[in-house]
Amino acid sequence: MRQLPRDAIDRPGRKRPGLLSCGLLVVAFAGPAAAQVERTSDYLARMDTDGDGRVSQDEYVAWMGYAFERMDRNGDGVLSPEEQPGGKGKPISLEEHRRRLAERFVRQDANGDGYLDARELAAPPR
Numbered sequence: 354m355r356q357l358p359r360d361a362i363d364r365p366g367r368k369r370p371g372l373l374s375c376g377l378l379v380v381a382f383a384g385p386a387a388a389q390v391e392r393t394s395d396y397l398a399r400m401d402t403d404g405d406g407r408v409s410q411d412e413y414v415a416w417m418g419y420a421f422e423r424m425d426r427n428g429d430g431v432l433s434p435e436e437q438p439g440g441k442g443k444p445i446s447l448e449e450h451r452r453r454l455a456e457r458f459v460r461q462d463a464n465g466d467g468y469l470d471a472r473e474l475a476a477p478p479r
Contacts, residue, residue: 393475400474407468414454421450 400408400416408416424436430447434440460479461469 393471397469397471397474407470408474409468410455410458413458413469414451417454417457418447418451421445421447 397406397408400412402412402415403409421432424432425447426436427433432442432445432450434442434444437445457478458469461473461476463473463476463479
């Protein structure tokens with residue numbers, strides 16, 4: 354599993370580095386202060402803000418959306434090419450980013466119950 358800095362895994366909604374959805378953009382993690390999430394259950398526990406043992410679409414979008422906030426340096430709700438790794442790519446709005454995350458959530462929800470459990474979170478992208 355990838356090592357994440359402690360502040361990157363504590364709470365969704367906090368500005369922190371990480372992975373942007375759909376493999377569009379990746380921000381590298383580094384540093385000795387990294388904490389490691391070793392089991393899917395640990396990852397689920399960090400995403401599951403209401404503690405019900407499963408991840409709702411809202412929890413998923415909030416957790417996975419953190420990189421956008423971090424990368425949107427001017428705070429205008431759009432990642433311009435200059436704000437994206439390599440300085441390339443089409444502009445991406447926060448709304449578009451959230452829509453893509455929601456679509457990804459639906460694809461990962463193999464049993465169609467509207468939630469992701471540990472097994473669905475650990476499954477390869479569908």
